[in-house]
Amino acid sequence: MSGNTLRVLIRGVPMLLATLGALLLVTFTLSSLSPIDPALQLIGDHASASTYIQVRHELGLDASWSRQLGRYLVAVAHGDLGVSRSTGQPVRDDLERVFPATIELATLALALGGVGGIALALLSVRYPNALVDGFVRVISLAGNSIPVFWLGLIALLVFYARLHWVGGTGRLSDAFEYTIEMKSGFVLLDAWRSSVPGALADAVAHLILPVLILASYALGNVTRLTRSALKGEAGKEYVTLARAKGAGRTRVLLWHMAPNVSGFALTVLALTYANLLEGAVLIETVFARPGIGRYLTTALFDADMPAILGATLLIGACFVVINGLTDLAVKLADPRIE
Amino acid sequence: MNPPNVFVTAQSLDDIVSLDPAEGFELSSQQTFTAVYQRLIQPDRDQPARLDPSLAARWTAGDHVLTFDLRENAVFSSGNPVRPEDVIYSLSRAVKLNRAPAFILNQLGWTAANVDASLVKDDPHRVEIHWTAELGTALVLNILTSPVASIVDERVVAAHALDSDAGNRWLKIHSAGSGPFKIRRYIPREALVLDANPSSPAGAPRINTLILKNVPDAGTRRLLVEVGDVDMARDLGPDQIAALGASRSVKLLEFPSATIHYLLFNTANRDNPALANPALWEAARWLIDYRGIAEKLLRGQFLVHQAFLAEGFPGALDDTPYHLDVARAKQILVRAGLANVHIRLSVFNQPPFGDIAQSLQATFAQAGISLDILPAEASEVYSQVRSRSEEAVWLYWIPDYFDANSTAGAFAFDPADGTKTLAWRAGWHIPGLSALTRAAALESDPQTRISIYRNIQTEVQRSSPYVIALQARTGIVVRSGVQGYFQGVDADMAYYDRVSK
Numbered sequence: 001m002s003g004n005t006l007r008v009l010i011r012g013v014p015m016l017l018a019t020l021g022a023l024l025l026v027t028f029t030l031s032s033l034s035p036i037d038p039a040l041q042l043i044g045d046h047a048s049a050s051t052y053i054q055v056r057h058e059l060g061l062d063a064s065w066s067r068q069l070g071r072y073l074v075a076v077a078h079g080d081l082g083v084s085r086s087t088g089q090p091v092r093d094d095l096e097r098v099f100p101a102t103i104e105l106a107t108l109a110l111a112l113g114g115v116g117g118i119a120l121a122l123l124s125v126r127y128p129n130a131l132v133d134g135f136v137r138v139i140s141l142a143g144n145s146i147p148v149f150w151l152g153l154i155a156l157l158v159f160y161a162r163l164h165w166v167g168g169t170g171r172l173s174d175a176f177e178y179t180i181e182m183k184s185g186f187v188l189l190d191a192w193r194s195s196v197p198g199a200l201a202d203a204v205a206h207l208i209l210p211v212l213i214l215a216s217y218a219l220g221n222v223t224r225l226t227r228s229a230l231k232g233e234a235g236k237e238y239v240t241l242a243r244a245k246g247a248g249r250t251r252v253l254l255w256h257m258a259p260n261v262s263g264f265a266l267t268v269l270a271l272t273y274a275n276l277l278e279g280a281v282l283i284e285t286v287f288a289r290p291g292i293g294r295y296l297t298t299a300l301f302d303a304d305m306p307a308i309l310g311a312t313l314l315i316g317a318c319f320v321v322i323n324g325l326t327d328l329a330v331k332l333a334d335p336r337i338e
Numbered sequence: 339m340n341p342p343n344v345f346v347t348a349q350s351l352d353d354i355v356s357l358d359p360a361e362g363f364e365l366s367s368q369q370t371f372t373a374v375y376q377r378l379i380q381p382d383r384d385q386p387a388r389l390d391p392s393l394a395a396r397w398t399a400g401d402h403v404l405t406f407d408l409r410e411n412a413v414f415s416s417g418n419p420v421r422p423e424d425v426i427y428s429l430s431r432a433v434k435l436n437r438a439p440a441f442i443l444n445q446l447g448w449t450a451a452n453v454d455a456s457l458v459k460d461d462p463h464r465v466e467i468h469w470t471a472e473l474g475t476a477l478v479l480n481i482l483t484s485p486v487a488s489i490v491d492e493r494v495v496a497a498h499a500l501d502s503d504a505g506n507r508w509l510k511i512h513s514a515g516s517g518p519f520k521i522r523r524y525i526p527r528e529a530l531v532l533d534a535n536p537s538s539p540a541g542a543p544r545i546n547t548l549i550l551k552n553v554p555d556a557g558t559r560r561l562l563v564e565v566g567d568v569d570m571a572r573d574l575g576p577d578q579i580a581a582l583g584a585s586r587s588v589k590l591l592e593f594p595s596a597t598i599h600y601l602l603f604n605t606a607n608r609d610n611p612a613l614a615n616p617a618l619w620e621a622a623r624w625l626i627d628y629r630g631i632a633e634k635l636l637r638g639q640f641l642v643h644q645a646f647l648a649e650g651f652p653g654a655l656d657d658t659p660y661h662l663d664v665a666r667a668k669q670i671l672v673r674a675g676l677a678n679v680h681i682r683l684s685v686f687n688q689p690p691f692g693d694i695a696q697s698l699q700a701t702f703a704q705a706g707i708s709l710d711i712l713p714a715e716a717s718e719v720y721s722q723v724r725s726r727s728e729e730a731v732w733l734y735w736i737p738d739y740f741d742a743n744s745t746a747g748a749f750a751f752d753p754a755d756g757t758k759t760l761a762w763r764a765g766w767h768i769p770g771l772s773a774l775t776r777a778a779a780l781e782s783d784p785q786t787r788i789s790i791y792r793n794i795q796t797e798v799q800r801s802s803p804y805v806i807a808l809q810a811r812t813g814i815v816v817r818s819g820v821q822g823y824f825q826g827v828d829a830d831m832a833y834y835d836r837v838s839k
Contacts, residue, residue, distance in 0.1 A: 036715050037718070040721055043437070044363055045720045045724075049758060051436050051437060085355075086526075087526035088356055153558070160561065164565075169551075169567075173567075174551075178523060286557070286558055288554065
């Protein structure tokens with residue numbers, strides 16, 4: 001690692017802390033403005049007034065807003081994200097359980113969608129107005145406009161219920177689900193490590209559909225934006241010059257145009273990845289998979305403040321880290337960017 | 339397909355707050371308590387008005403005291419014997435923890451300060467339960483059938499106590515009971531895995547493993563049961579059930595549910611004086627399209643029911659004197675001089691409440707009453723009702739235990755001691771009806787109790803700020819080979835022990 005890279009990384013740390021602090025403050029404020037009463041959410045409508053008062057006190061809701069915030073910040077500084085009110089478990093344990101599932105899903109989807117999207121964008125620019133270009137336009141439009149929950153249900157109906165080609169919901173079949181120890185939380189890794197015959201294949205069978213559907217979203221996004229960027233380069237003088245010097249279309253595309261949009265493509269990939277990490281909630285719901293998106297959404301409905309703050313903090317940290325790393329990668333890939 | 343000794347259900351488990359019987363008060367938790375714990379006595383599953391001995395072999399009643407002889411040789415899933423100490427610990431712990439369902443036991447006059455003195459061990463197999471409240475033996479027995487009165491294994495729970503939590507943190511996700519199942523593993527929001535407890539005094543279940551899977555999406559639940567990856571799917575919408583109608587591999591089981599849906603006018607809201615006018619209440623009774631909602635709008639999920647005791651409860655009125663009659667409602671309003679009535683109607687922002695509210699809005703408008711629908715999250719609606727700030731609200735009611743008093747004590751009871759019952763929330767001051775409800779609670783003769791409750795229901799049905807309209811039905815889809823599942827009318831009455839496939 002060069003000294004320059006190290007300096008950039010170190011400079012990012014205060015930025016990370018400041019961003020997370022601001023994020024906490026905003027989330028805490030918005031949550032406390034919510035009309036949802038977390039105590040009533042927990043105990044329901046029939047409980048007695050004395051239970052209500054006791055639960056409000058236990059949740060710290062009878063303290064002033066600033067005191068609640070202060071208590072929370074002190075606890076977070078000690079690495080304690082509190083106990084989720086709706087699952088009854090430490091938020092840290094909950095996040096350690098659900099987050100690897102999301103990382104696994106999002107990373108596989110990005111790998112497929114990102115590579116496929118860039119390849120399709122290159123093909124579409126190399127063969128403009130050909131069949132492949134039309135195909136790419138349809139794919140990118142579909143990836144951006146078809147709701148993933150609908151696509152998920154239809155895919156389950158066809159490939160799982162009718163054709164029996166893939167596994168159904170959850171991360172594993174019931175035969176494996178409660179026998180394999182989920183040490184790392186990554187189902188592929190845990191199934192492989194377990195050495196239980198058939199477990200890995202079962203995990204793959206359950207991952208195929210959600211990964212493909214999320215990948216189609218990623219693919220649509222990456223293809224559309226990369227294709228536009230490449231098209232923008234196509235009319236520039238350096239392209240004309242390269243062609244005039246006798247370079248072939250493919251050579252111009254890969255050796256001249258592609259490096260010029262690589263920084264942009266990296267940014268698109270990073271943003272898509274960040275969106276996949278927190279935006280997989282619909283897929284997680286339809287496929288009944290654990291994940292940070294569904295965890296956060298359910299926590300929001302339950303006004304489960306510690307879970308909301310913990311999950312937001314984690315997602316926020318991911319955004320900041322991914323953005324920081326992308327900036328670094330873009331600088332390394334494109335020396336024109338300061 | 340799952341092995342024949344493993345039964346898998348697809349349902350939403352997102353509601354579970356706790357699997358500690360002293361704390362859990364949600365539908366999925368309550369249903370689990372019936373599988374995992376036993377109480378001293380429990381309603382008979384076929385005739386719930388009859389009480390069956392459960393962990394108690396027999397009981398005798400005295401003046402404000404019940405003496406229970408525990409079943410000989412009864413053991414918890416841990417192998418520990420069931421002792422009077424366990425009964426005393428369980429009931430006392432529930433009162434002292436003071437979580438959501440504690441108010442059920444508080445009705446006996448029990449507080450954290452006096453509960454220990456109310457529970458007395460007579461000998462190694464006998465325990466006395468005393469109460470101070472003015473309640474008859476019949477009602478006290480029914481209160482003791484509620485899930486909060488489940489008996490936990492004191493030795494196991496106390497061994498897991500941290501600080502002063504009485505084992506609450508541990509029991510949220512573990513079990514220490516004597517029911518036909520025990521919790522193997524609970525992964526919040528993912529699955530609840532139960533193993534058979536062959537030594538249960540209730541008898542060993544027919545299956546070895548019961549897996550309740552959290553499948554939040556109803557469309558996915560339908561596919562899973564259709565393919566056969568789960569044996570049962572709960573909470574399917576009418577469209578999903580209709581779509582499965584042609585399939586031979588599944589069948590629909592239908593059970594009445596004790597959930598009652600009703601409209602409440604908040605007469606304590608002085609900003610809108612029309613709300614306290616009995617003519618408005620009467621007109622509203624003729625302005626609901628009961629049949630249209632039950633049979634067309636929400637087909638198959640509801641029955642028309644116009645009394646506060648759900649069908650299936652002893653003494654429930656089953657007559658339905660009201661139907662949509664706009665002309666009649668108009669006459670009532672004109673006679674009372676009620677014109678240009680505007681009412682804000684609070685409803686939960688989830689199905690089916692929006693559909694019901696829109697139907698009300700349309701029919702009330704025909705009689706010149708304008709309803710502004712205010713959809714809100716459930717706890718926000720509860721908050722409005724508790725502070726009596728709403729004008730009108732569409733709510734549902736689920737009894738807390740299998741006794742008419744659970745519901746009558748809410749709808750028709752506004753005691754002078756300031757207890758904030760549903761009647762208080764509606765601002766409905768009813769000394770006469772409250773006295774009648776108290777008399778019914780004290781009465782020990784079942785027939786006399788039933789007769790009093792019938793009178794109270796008739797009065798509430800005729801003139802009250804509630805318009806009781808619908809009773810829910812539970813539709814459950816199972817694979818065609820599934821036998822033995824039964825669900826009773828009350829929330830906790832889900833019986834998996836005789837299930838086979």
